Structure formats: structure tokens, C-alpha cells
Amino acid sequence: MRNRNNQISFFIIILLTIIMLPFRAMAIREPKPTAIDSRIRVMTYSPNDVFKFTGYYNYQGCIELDKGEEIVNLSMGDPNAWFIQEFGNRIFIKPIKDDATTNMLLITNKRTYFFELHAEEVQNINDSNMIFNVKFLYPDNEKSNNTNLVSLTSEVDLSHPENYNFYYTISGHQEIAPIKIFDDGDFTYIYFRDKNVAMPTVYIVDDRKKESLVNFRISTKNPNLMIVEQVSRRLSLRLGRKVVYVFNEALLSK
Structure with missing residues (x-):
């Protein structure tokens, strides 16, 4: 009987682990306001995160990707809920449907992005919650045309x-x-x-x-x-x- 109980307990632990794996795999990342104007925000890229973007009715927002980044494919759960326009490494975006909550998958020539899209109302254009632009930061980006940059896999040589x-x-x-x-x-x-x-x-x-x-x-x-x-x-x-x-x-x- 004890062995049977142990087997059941082990099975439950394995089942719970499998169920929780998707929830541990990704985290929700929200844009942070800059010091100059809270409506201009930044977000650090991570391939294992979901990026939350909030748009505001009657106002256009912008998502700014890395320099030289080109959009290969953009797909949405509800494509009729948002107005989307691509221009270079930027995406102009604004909600147009009453219930615009959906998701967006963005594939570029460099990366894959998972977005969670939300829409809200604001009183006026100066509302501190408003988002005009979200710029992605890439601290682990290993691409550089300048050979003087220290390798990201090594320490700085201070022998001189x-x-x-x-x-x-x-x-x-x-x-x-x-x-x-x-x-x-x-x-x-x-x-x-x-x-x-x-x-x-x-x-x-x-x-x-x-x-x-x-x-x-x-x-x-x-x-x-x-x-x-x-x-x-x-x-x-x-x-x-x-x-x-x-x-x-x-x-x-x-």
C-alpha cells in the first residue's frame, strides 16, 4: 500500500512539473519610462520573455527595434483589433476595436518577439500612462562593426x-x-x-x-x-x- 501511495505521489509531482513548465519558461516584461518623458519608454530584449504593450484609443504608438532589423513576418490573434503599419525597423500601432486584447508574434531577420497587446482609454495626450514609443535595448547584442570593442567573452586587458x-x-x-x-x-x-x-x-x-x-x-x-x-x-x-x-x-x- 505504501509503495502504491509513493507511486501516486511521484506521478502527481511529475504531472504538476509538466503543467508548470510553460509558466516558468517565459516572463512578462513591461516597458520602463525614460527620465526625460514617461511617454517614451524602453524595454530590454530577452528571447524567453513576453513583451507587454499597451496602446491607447485615438493615439498612435510605435515599437522601435534594433538598427538594421527587418520584419519578416507579423501575425496577430485578432488582426482586426489593431492598426499596424511597418516602416523599416519600426512598427506603428494603435487599437481600433473595443476589446483589443490579443497577442502578436513578430519574426525578424534577427530575432523572434512574443507580444501581449492591451488597449486602454486616456483622458488626454499628456496622461503619464500614455506610450508614444517603446525602444528595445539589446545589451547582449554581439554584433559590432568596430574591432576596438572588447570581446564580450573576455575581460578588459589592463596590463597597459x-x-x-x-x-x-x-x-x-x-x-x-x-x-x-x-x-x-x-x-x-x-x-x-x-x-x-x-x-x-x-x-x-x-x-x-x-x-x-x-x-x-x-x-x-x-x-x-x-x-x-x-x-x-x-x-x-x-x-x-x-x-x-x-x-x-x-x-x-x-
């Missing part, structure tokens, strides 16, 4: 420190503050303390204190290393309400 500028200062929230920053004249390398802490988004800050998104990558060998694909006078690192400002003193002193 004279080739790097270490003259950086920072101010801001210590929880997301980097522990080391330097550049080689082409790229900026930022080391963080804890690989389990979510990486902040990087912005370049101009002389008028206007912030703009900048391309960056995460090293596949060292998840604490962020590689920013340019060198600038000022950067800001943002994670939610936490902000750190990075100052390139070598450039600021010129």
Missing part, C-alpha cells in the same frame, strides 16, 4: 593602464553606484558591485542637462561589466528612482 583614462568621479545613489569606471578613448567600461543587482539604464547627458539613451552591452563572461559604446563628458545611470551621475573629469577639464 596608460592606454586608459581612469579619471572619473560619480555622485548619487550608492546602491547602483559602479565600483570602477574607465575608457579607452572609444568605449567606456563600467564595473558594478553585485551581479545580482539589476543593471541600470545608461543615458548621455549633454551640456544642457538633456539625457539621451546610449547603446551599451553586458559582458557575457563578467555580468558585472557594462560596456558603453562611446565616451562622453557626463553619463547618468538610472534604475527606477535611483540615479547616479558619472563625470569624465579628463574631458570636463578641457
